Amino acid sequence: MNDKDDLPFARRVVLGLDEAEAELLRRHTELSDLTAKLTLAQEQLLQSEKLASIGQLAAGVAHEINNPISYVFSNFATLGGYIDGMLDMLAAYQAAEQHIADPKVLQGIRALRASVDIDFVTADIPVLMGESREGIERVRKIVQDLKDFSRADAHQEWQWSDLHHGIDSTLNIVANEVKYRADVVKEYGDIPDIECLPSQLNQVFMNIIVNAAHAMTERRGRITIRTAREGEMVRVDIADNGSGIPKAIQGRIFDPFFTTKPTGSGTGLGLSLSYGIVQKHHGRIELDSPPGGGATFSIFLPVRHDASADSNKDPHP
Ligand code: ADP
Numbered sequence: 076m077n078d079k080d081d082l083p084f085a086r087r088v089v090l091g092l093d094e095a096e097a098e099l100l101r102r103h104t105e106l107s108d109l110t111a112k113l114t115l116a117q118e119q120l121l122q123s124e125k126l127a128s129i130g131q132l133a134a135g136v137a138h139e140i141n142n143p144i145s146y147v148f149s150n151f152a153t154l155g156g157y158i159d160g161m162l163d164m165l166a167a168y169q170a171a172e173q174h175i176a177d178p179k180v181l182q183g184i185r186a187l188r189a190s191v192d193i194d195f196v197t198a199d200i201p202v203l204m205g206e207s208r209e210g211i212e213r214v215r216k217i218v219q220d221l222k223d224f225s226r227a228d229a230h231q232e233w234q235w236s237d238l239h240h241g242i243d244s245t246l247n248i249v250a251n252e253v254k255y256r257a258d259v260v261k262e263y264g265d266i267p268d269i270e271c272l273p274s275q276l277n278q279v280f281m282n283i284i285v286n287a288a289h290a291m292t293e294r295r296g297r298i299t300i301r302t303a304r305e306g307e308m309v310r311v312d313i314a315d316n317g318s319g320i321p322k323a324i325q326g327r328i329f330d331p332f333f334t335t336k337p338t339g340s341g342t343g344l345g346l347s348l349s350y351g352i353v354q355k356h357h358g359r360i361e362l363d364s365p366p367g368g369g370a371t372f373s374i375f376l377p378v379r380h381d382a383s384a385d386s387n388k389d390p391h392p
Contacts, residue, residue: 133331133344137218140214140218141218144211144214144215144218147211148211148212148215151207151208151211155204155208158200158204162197162200165193165197172184217342232272233270233271233272233380233382234270234271234272234273235268235269235270236268236269236270236271236273236276237268238266238268238269238271238276238302238309238311238376239263239266239302241273241276241277241280242261242277242280242300242302242311244277245277245280245281245284246259246284248281249281249284249285249288252285252288252289253284253285253288253298256288256289256291256295256296257287257288257291257295257296257297257298257315257317258295258296258297258298259297259298259299259300260297260298260299260300261299261300262299262300262301262302263300263301263302264301264302264303264304265304266302266303266304266309267304267309267378269309269376269377269378269379270377270378270379270380271356271376271380272352272355272356275352275355276352276356276376278348278349278352279348279349279352279353279374280311280313282345282346282348282349283313283345283346283349283372283374284298284300284313285345286345286346287313287314287315287317287370288315289317289336290315290317290318290319290370291315291317291318292317292318296315296316296317297315297316298313298314298315299312299313299314299315300312300313300314301314304378305375307377307378307379308358308375308376308377308378309375309376309377309378310373310374310375310376311373311374311376312371312372312373312374313371313372313374314369314370314371314372315369315370315371316368316369317368317369317370318368319364319365319366319367319368319369319370320362320364320370322366325362325364328346328362329346329347329350329360330343330347331343331344331347332344332347333346333347353374353376356376356377356380357377357380357381357384358374358375358376358377359374359375360372360373360374360375361373361375
């Protein structure tokens with residue numbers, strides 16, 4: 076016989092109700108957990124779908140632009156050489172002008188020089204050439220970003236790699252972007268080599284570090300890079316004390332082409348590219364940017380790559 080059977084009926088009812096309430100509460104918590112997981116999964120799915128379609132679009136655009144921009148770039152360099160030669164030639168003719176005996180010819184040349192405003196033109200040519208070269212280089216960089224973004228990477232090998240080594244070489248590459256804006260503090264923990272696509276992960280580190288440098292205000296800032304092992308994962312935190320990311324846009328920064336940078340200086344592809352790469356590693360990126368300013372991107376990567384988990388979840392198959 077159950078002990079509860081000795082209790083008065085009303086007391087048993089209350090006890091039963093308490094139990095039912097506790098059970099209800101437990102179910103409710105379970106349900107909330109499930110809903111949260113479902114929402115997260117849905118968000119991730121949405122993100123990878125967006126990435127997949129934008130990836131295809133980017134691949135097409137990059138392919139179309141790549142060829143013409145390559146020959147414009149190459150022709151431009153040759154043209155620069157020709158123009159330098161012609162300017163030298165012009166200077167020589169100008170120096171020889173005083174030896175022209177025929178006053179009519181001399182007058183004609185002088186009139187032409189005045190109408191063409193040759194001194195201004197000669198001074199302006201290098202400026203225009205410089206600006207144009209910069210413009211072409213910018214387009215090439217955007218095309219390169221688009222290509223990286225959509226790259227099939229089928230030929231890339233998964234390999235065991237030391238993340239500290241990757242972060243250090245990335246820091247060397249971005250030194251110019253960072254050194255006038257912030258000090259870099261490394262707090263490296265004891266982490267194992269991980270099985271990964273090292274050059275792609277370097278690109279993730281690069282995007283996040285450069286963004287951190289760009290987030291600095293006039294005051295010199297600090298970028299802290301922390302690493303640690305967390306069970307079967309390795310965690311890399313890249314924290315800055317810059318302007319921070321307003322709550323209102325935190326949900327959009329991983330979207331392709333989302334940028335708050337002025338036209339020409341941001342493509343808005345850096346973080347979506349990084350998101351795709353980390354997803355391909357079956358890892359995740361988390362952002363913490365409290366209202367007071369500063370942002371921390373935490374990248375979680377599994378030590379071992381589970382190839383059997385690779386599926387069409389990959390946004391850039
Ligand atoms: P882009 O750098 O070309 O703008 P990203 O995808 O790398 O593209 O970044 C998207 C946007 O996220 C940036 O324009 C910026 O508004 C925001 N962002 C990213 N990292 C930071 C950071 N560390 N601090 C402040 N804002 C950031």
